[in-house]
Amino acid sequence: xxxxxxxxxxxxxxxxxxxxxxxxxxxxxxxxxxxxxxxxxxxxxxxxxxxxxxxxxxxxxxxxxxxxxxxxxxxxxxxxxxxxxxxxxxxxxxxxxxxxxxxxxxxxxxxxxxxxxxxxxxxxxxxxxxxxxxxxxxxxxxxxxxxxxxxxxxxxxxxxxxxxxxxxxxxxxxxxxxxxxxxxxxxxxxxxxxxxxxxxxxxxxxxxxxxxxxxxxxxxxxxxxxxxxxxxxxxxxxxxxxxxxxxxxxxxxxxxxxxxxxxxxxxxxxxxxxx
Numbered sequence: 001x002x003x004x005x006x007x008x009x010x011x012x013x014x015x016x017x018x019x020x021x022x023x024x025x026x027x028x029x030x031x032x033x034x035x036x037x038x039x040x041x042x043x044x045x046x047x048x049x050x051x052x053x054x055x056x057x058x059x060x061x062x063x064x065x066x067x068x069x070x071x072x073x074x075x076x077x078x079x080x081x082x083x084x085x086x087x088x089x090x091x092x093x094x095x096x097x098x099x100x101x102x103x104x105x106x107x108x109x110x111x112x113x114x115x116x117x118x119x120x121x122x123x124x125x126x127x128x129x130x131x132x133x134x135x136x137x138x139x140x141x142x143x144x145x146x147x148x149x150x151x152x153x154x155x156x157x158x159x160x161x162x163x164x165x166x167x168x169x170x171x172x173x174x175x176x177x178x179x180x181x182x183x184x185x186x187x188x189x190x191x192x193x194x195x196x197x198x199x200x201x202x203x204x205x206x207x208x209x210x211x212x213x214x215x216x217x218x219x220x221x222x223x224x225x226x227x228x229x230x231x232x233x234x235x236x237x238x239x240x241x242x243x244x245x246x247x248x249x250x251x252x253x254x255x256x257x258x259x260x261x262x263x264x265x266x267x268x269x270x271x272x273x274x275x
Contacts, residue, residue, distance in 0.1 A: 074112040074133060075125070077103050087116070087126040096122060155236075159189040162203055169206070173213040180218045180239050191232045200226065203233040211237065216248045 079099040086094040117124040156179045190203045222236035
């Protein structure tokens with residue numbers, strides 16, 4: 001009986017060892033699969049770096065958008081300076097105040113705070129109502145729309161010979177005037193005749209004739225000069241600016257008044273001779 005008990009106990013221990021060994025093998029085999037070095041597990045540094053680039057780009061875009069819409073923006077209670085110069089909603093100077101006092105005043109009067117001049121010391125802020133901020137933004141948008149859109153200046157080019165006939169020259173002068181009136185710059189190149197050895201003064205005369213055909217409209221942007229090794233001469237014409245147009249009108253008025261005074265003086269002299 002004791003022998004049978006010892007045999008049963010030995011059998012149980014042996015089977016337990018086999019079962020434990022089997023489970024142990026399974027655990028050892030599974031562990032490398034779960035912790036495989038080839039598994040595509042993202043590194044922490046990669047995540048931080050990727051997030052960093054994304055955050056930087058997003059922040060820059062947000063700043064650009066904010067900068068466009070920051071005109072008359074309510075700073076709220078986030079006043080970065082301790083001491084600021086404050087104006088009320090009517091523009092009255094309230095003097096220099098501590099930000100805590102400004103916040104209390106905002107809460108009491110139900111007003112917003114807008115930065116008006118950050119370059120002064122201390123910086124200037126103004127208390128405004130929500131309606132005032134809205135109106136100022138609308139006004140700023142209208143002013144932005146009213147700004148003239150300056151398009152790039154286009155240049156037209158025209159080339160002809162110094163032997164050009166008067167009729168053809170008149171035709172080209174009309175074409176140049178049409179371009180000038182449309183705010184184009186016109187580059188004119190006059191080539192010397194094949195057998196001609198004319199001086200620059202002759203081509204200058206043609207340039208001046210073209211310019212004189214459109215008084216009060218055009219002037220030289222670039223005066224005549226030799227090009228192509230002296231075989232041609234070139235100039236650039238442009239439209240008069242507003243200041244030049246005014247000066248031209250004033251000179252014309254002065255000439256008219258001078259001519260009128262001369263005529264009156266001649267009439268008085270004639271009357272004196274007749275008497």
